[in-house]
Amino acid sequence: MKLDVLALDGVFDSGLSTVLDVFSTANELTAMLQLDVAPFEVAVVGARKRVRTAQGFTVPVTRTLSAGGAADWMVVPAIGCKMPETLEPALRRPDVRDACAALNARAGEGGCIAAACIGTFVLAEAGVLAGHKATTTWWLATLFRQRYPQVLLEDSRMLVNSGHLVTAGAALSHVDMALWLVRQVSPELATLVARYLIVDSRPSQSAYVISDHLSHTDPLVERFERWARGRLADGFSLDEAAKAAGTSKRTLARRMQQVLGKSPLSYVQDLRIERAVHLLRTSDRSLEQIAGMVGYADGVTLRTLLRQRLGRGVREVRLEA
Known part of the structure; x- marks a missing residue:
């Protein structure tokens, strides 16, 4: 070649x-x-x-x-x-x-x-x-x-x-x-x-993205990000998210797509994975406990998402601590 x-x-x-x-x-x-x-x-x-x-x-x-x-x-x-x-x-x-x-x-x-x-x-x-x-x-x-x-x-x-x-x-x-x-x-x-x-x-x-860095490029996205981080353990509501960000659902979704290339829900999932990785590396909590803390019903869902998003399993993430 x-x-x-x-x-x-x-x-x-x-x-x-x-x-x-x-x-x-x-x-x-x-x-x-x-x-x-x-x-x-x-x-x-x-x-x-x-x-x-x-x-x-x-x-x-x-x-x-x-x-x-x-x-x-x-x-x-x-x-x-x-x-x-x-x-x-x-x-x-x-x-x-x-x-x-x-x-x-x-x-x-x-x-x-x-x-x-x-x-x-x-x-x-x-x-x-x-x-x-x-x-x-x-x-x-x-x-x-x-x-x-x-x-x-x-x-x-x-x-x-x-x-x-x-x-x-x-x-x-x-x-x-x-x-x-x-x-x-x-x-x-x-x-x-x-x-x-x-x-x-x-x-x-x-696995390498710093979410804060991306969200701070736009004031509306930053407001949404602050609201979402405080509610990761709760169910996601687009109506509540838009109200907290001071905008309409359509505007929030459009701005998220323009700035981050993803929907508000997809970004919340990114934040949940980010928090879960931090907890896996810095605590001895079980996968089930961490799943509940970041808004997932069970550890199986979190395990699957870690593999899909990061290409790594729970054991590999813990070993990186």
């Missing part, structure tokens, strides 16, 4: 490095174990000849985008802008605009593209993700929805495959993206690389 890894100026150091490390490790293991797998041919491609990482290190660019290439996949690591105040101006930079044009042209030709974390914003800015399912870094999901309403965002997922496009979630999901690409060549090799790099299965970002 031939891969072009796109390095924009200010590229996220860990993102670029982990992607390259996964493919170099795959090649080393292939040679060491004499596996019948062709080596990965990786080129670092820059929008400009001179590229530096977010930490100021020089990136050894193989060639520029303008030089062309015939790689099987174009891989887009994040740029090192973690908040809207720095990200939005960065997306208007000339080198980013040139990269967007190249990505748009590649997608128009049916070329395969993978992006992780803030790199998904570059794909969306290029118009490549319109009409496709995608994920992004969880703490910028609200901005992503506002900026790219035509993208079908599934930000709870760690990795989303949509035809010839693959997107991954926040920060070190770069590893998940790179392992996915290795898996397309050899599932056995991908498993070996994951073991050597000590990478666990991480199907969801939900």
